[in-house]
Amino acid sequence: MTAERQPFRDPALPVGRRVDDLVDRLTPDERIAMLHQFAPAVPRLGLAAFRTGQEALHGVAWMGPATVFPQAVGFGATWNPDLVRRVGEAVSREARAMRAKDDRVGLNVWAPTVNLLRHPLWGRGEEGYSEDPGLTSALAVAYTRGLRGDHPTYWRTAPVLKHWLAHNNETDRDTSSASVRPRVLHEYDLRAFRDAVEAGAVAGVMPAYNLVNGRPNHLSPYLREHLRSWTEQELLVCSDAGAPSNLVDSEKYFDTHEEATAAALRAGVDSFTDHGTDSTAIVARLRGALERGLIGQADIDTAVRRQLTVRFALGEFDPGLDPYADERDFDTPVHRTLAQEVAEQAAVLLKNGPAEDGEPLLPLRPGSRIAVVGLLGDACKLDWYSGSLLHRSTPLDGLRERFGADHVVFAEGVDRVRLKTASGAWLRVPEGDAREETPGDERFGPETRGAEGPGDEGSLDPALIAGRTDLPPLTADAEGSEFALIDWGGGLLTLRAPDGRYLSVADDRRVRASADQPGGWVVQEAFRFEARETGHDAGHLLVHAGTGGYVSVAADGVTVASDRASAEIFTVETVERGEQAVARAAAEADVVVVVAGNDPHLCGRETEDRTTLALPAHQERLWRAAHAANPRTALVLVSAYPYAVPEAAAALPALLWTAHGGQAAGTALARVLAGDVSPAGRLPQTWYASDADLPDLLDYDIVGSRQTYLYFDGTPMFPFGHGLSYTSFGYEELHAVVDAESIRVACTLTNTGGAASDEVVQVYGRALAPSVPRPHRELLAHRRLHLAVGASETLSFDIPRAAFGFWDVAHGRWTVEPGPYEIQAGASSADLRRSVTIELDGLCPAPRPVLENGLAAVDYDEQRGTEIVDRTKVSGDSVTAARADAEGELVFRRCDFGDGATEVAVEVAGSGRVELSLDGHTLLAVLDVPPTGGRYDYTTLGAGIVARGVGDLHIRLRGPLRLARVDFAG
Structure with a gap:
């Protein structure tokens, strides 16, 4: 049979049949070889080599010159899904165009990163979109749709979401475990992934390096229980680099690599990224696992099918039909303009107070003599996931271009x-x-520059x-x-x-x-x-x-x-101290722009978390010197993450933040400072006032430790969603209509100021009489729109009823409870202009039916001094005291013991003591647990008790024991 007649080459057949045909033609050795990241060619079938993984976080990375867009956290600051979709489309077009010249460029793109920006000290915060799951998922849907393309059959690129799951620390990232209780899992971490997967533009996910609840993410049962239940589409799971080896080498979760590789494959990992281009080790481990009976041929074939499904979607086997095969768009005027537009929309005006003349400092006045000072004043920084610059624009470049070189002086401020x-x-x-x-150089006028000057085309x-x-x-x-x-x-x-x-x-x-x-x-x-x-x-x-x-x-x-x-x-x-040069330049200028921030390769990046929110002392000295010499000083923070700058915020008339803005950063910033563009970016995460406001980096319980804008009880320096503009907006006539499936919310917005501008309308909701701790408010919808001076527009939002729900651990379900809810609309989570109250029906909160269902230890309402660990290496959770030498406590609210419980049984492993009491003071039982063997060797111990009616059950844990379940009998 000729290659043209082989069923897998027939585009008229269903994809599943084509995949099955191709798998059947592959030898067992060829199938195993395909499970490494670098799958070899199969010449006898005309199959080319295939590589999973092409970094494309904010442009095609690592493969040479490409359009460099702002960092992903900058995408988050735009609050603009349509803009982010267009970026995804541009990136995927460039990936196709670059591949046409270099087959090392992959089309299975590892982007976007949808890990939530829970903690601002996370070194990889630059890669995420937001601390809010709704905003993150909206932008992830947009970016993946752009990457995928619009054709019903063929994909321009195949995006893989990173990093599954609850990954927010670089410190001990391959050995630390995130303790994620069910409410946080369902209400927070899973949500960011789910919407993007259900939207149908995601090819797969990449597990994270860390462990969740004591189990490595590369063995996550949630891949099967949740991810693959969200869609009928085949999803490809690609391991993170080196993570398969970590299962033995650093995590010591298994004794042999054969066991580890087999477990990862059975859990759902389909492509192993390990040992670079050398597949020898992975292939040997898979063969060894197969020979030992740890996996079967069906396990290998399932993974091969998932990988081949992606390759069919990318048009590899239908070159004559692939609508993207002739894509050549690269560094086009459209892409250059788009890079600048994103950088402009990502700028967040944090403060714009009056200068000594009583007028706002920004926008800068025409004809101003400007001193640009600071370590990033003449910098265009890249990060680890950037391509090589084709174009380059620094703040100094942009301001000299906009105001004239003879009006702009520069002092870097180095020592x-x-x-x-x-x-x-x-x-x-x-x-x-x-x-x-x-x-x-401090001269007014052009600076003598070398090979990095503006206009250099990337060489x-x-x-x-x-x-x-x-x-x-x-x-x-x-x-x-x-x-x-x-x-x-x-x-x-x-x-x-x-x-x-x-x-x-x-x-x-x-x-x-x-x-x-x-x-x-x-x-x-x-x-x-x-x-x-x-x-x-x-x-x-x-x-x-x-x-x-x-x-x-x-x-x-x-x-x-x-x-x-x-x-x-x-x-x-x-x-000479840097502040001396800064003071000289500032004293001669009408206005000073201090540009401070970070270098993405230093002090907070992949593999390294930050240790403080504080601006480095060197840069603190510079803004203070500038302000002392000239009170008309603005601080521009160009950074991959938030800072705590309360003294600067109090002393300086103007502050602005932007993520590292890519190739058009300087031009975009200058246009915003000049007022050519009214800033309308919004903070995608809370800016806290000090390190004292932060929880421990490894505390993932946002509910219990009151994290993010959802639960934070303090006063942030700048709240989630904050951002100012050069005009003002009026919010009027907020209405809400409740129907069976959704709530229709409408609001009228008017530009009441003197400048055309974008505004980001934010709609929040909160339960007014919740039965469990709920967010102070939660983002339900948002929209960015442009209004001319005096213009008005009525916006409407359809909000599903489920958006007002929570994960009910007492009954293991998503629940919307009946009662009053407030819907608020405004310009940030702390600047809410209009509100309306609605009544929703739903399931009345009922006590826990502990006699009928017992208690899973992980389904607590509150805890103190505990952490969640793995029940087995495959699935399930248990709870243990976080320290073997200290007591841990679990609280289960409103437990219904009916007419009376007379027996209790606990399922435990390890050794120690379990103490049960009602309402924190009535002792029910004390069970001493003798050593059971290993940490997965569980036993059931019982005791007689007397408990009736409804009360709060407290369980205290002492010693190195693991509690899985508690059951009661009458």
Whole structure:
């Protein structure tokens, strides 16, 4: 039979039949080989090699030049699903166009990241959209629809959602466990994934590195119990890089890799991302598992079918019918304009108070002499998931373009230092392949710039690539060089040579001035000062953060030594403090724009959480110096995450935040500051006032620990949904009509100010008489729209009744309870202009029927000092005391013991004591648990009790035991 007649090549057949035919033609070895990320070609069937995974978080990443859009958290700040859908479409078109030239570019794209921004210190917060599940899922639906394309059969790209599930910490990310109780699971974490999957534009998911309730996410029973129940579509589950090996190596969840790989496959992992391009280890593990009977051929075939289903959807086997096969759109004017539009819509005006003349500081007045100062004033930062820049625009570029180069002065604000060795010599950058540049030039007028100047089309000077070994290393002599020292916070610093190059360490461990920017998976441009041991004279050791080695000076150049004994002792001579240059520039200007923030490769990124919300001290000094010299100072925060800047917010007339804005960042920012665009971005997460407002990073119980805007009881610095504009809006005539399935909400919005602008209308709801703790308010709907001056528009929203519900742990169901609910509309979660009260019917809250159903330990209402752990390695939950030497307590409200319970039985593993009482004071039973064996060896212990009627059951746990269930009998 010819290839053309093979059923899997026949587009007239149903996809499922085509997949089955192709699977049947593959040998067992060929099927196993397909389960590694890099599936090999099968020439005899005409199958090309296939790779799962192409990063496309905010543009095609890692494959060279591509349109770089703002960070994903910037997408979140737009609150604009239609805009995000258009970005997804542009990214997928570029992926297709790039693949046409380079078959290494994949079409199975790993994006978007829908992990909720629960905790602002999470190092990967830049990758998510919002702390709110509704906003996150709306944007995830939009982005995946854009990535997928509109054709009913063929997909432009096949998006995979990251990272399943409850992943919000980089600290111990592959060994820590998120304790997620059922209410948080159903009301919060699952919601962000569910809407996108049900929308039909998702090809699959990627499990996260962490564990949930004591079980690695790559073994998550929720893949089967929830994810695959949401759709009839086949979903491809791709492991995160290295995670299959972690099951044994770091998590020690299994003794052998064969057991671990088999368990992951049975749990639903279909593609194993491990050992890079080398599939040898994964293939050997799968074969070993098959030989040991840990998996069957059917398990392998199921995973192969899921992968092939994606390949059929991408048109691989129907090149003549694939509507996207000839896609060539790349770096088009439409994409460039879109990148700028997103950056403009992502700008959030946090404050715009009056300057000394009583008028708002922003927008900047025409003809103003502007001082741009700060470490990010002339920076266009990328992150780990960016493509290479085709175009580049910094705040300085944008403001000079908009206001004229002769009206804009720049002072970077770096500390200029010299480093003296113990012998009295000075660290020096050798003569040679250097470029001339004067960073921090304070002149009004054009700055002398090198290869990174505006208009450069992505071909950065190759001499500035980190890792080069052909440049001479640093030396030490009597003259020395002056370095720009930038302290990024947490003790991490970078050093830049006079020619603009950053000091970097190559594989030969030599220190050279060779990097254009800090970057890379392991940043080789970061250093720390380490104080000398007590008793010595003043001086510091210079530690290279990437290797942990110490900078050493020898006759043949500067290197990094492994041992501390070889470290050079440096004395730091400060030539000029950064605030001195900033003060000079600020004093000569009409207005000052301080640009502060983070470098996404440093101090908070993948693998590294932040330790504080505070702005680094270096940057604190700069805004204070600018403000002291010129009260007309605005602080622009360009960052991947929130900061706590209460003193700046109190002292400065204007604050603005934007995520790193991609290739058009500077142009977009300048247009917003100039008033060409009225800012209308909104905060996608709460900005807290201090670290004291934050829960523990690993506390995932947003209900119990009062996290996010939903439950936070304090006063944030800036609330969820906050954002100002250059005009004002009136909210009128809020109405709500209740019908059988939904609530129709309508509101009239009018632009009552003096500038055309977007507004983001936000609709929230809250239960007025809840039977369980409920959110202070919860986002139900939103819409971004543009109104001219004086224009009005009536908006309507259909809100499903289920949106007013909660997960009822007492009965294991989603419940809308009867009673009054308030619907509020306004400009943020704290700026609500109109409200209306409605009455909903529903299921009356009933006591727990403990005699009939017993209690799953995990279904508590409240807890103290406990955590959820795995009941078995496959499924189920138990509860244990968080510390074996301390007591944990569970509270189950309104337990109905009927006419009387006379016996109790507890299902436990481990050893310790279980104590049950009613209403916290009437002791029912104390059960001592002798050692049962391993942590999965459960036994049932019983005792006689006397309990009747309805009361609150308290269960105290002591010792290293695990409680799975409690049952009662009359």
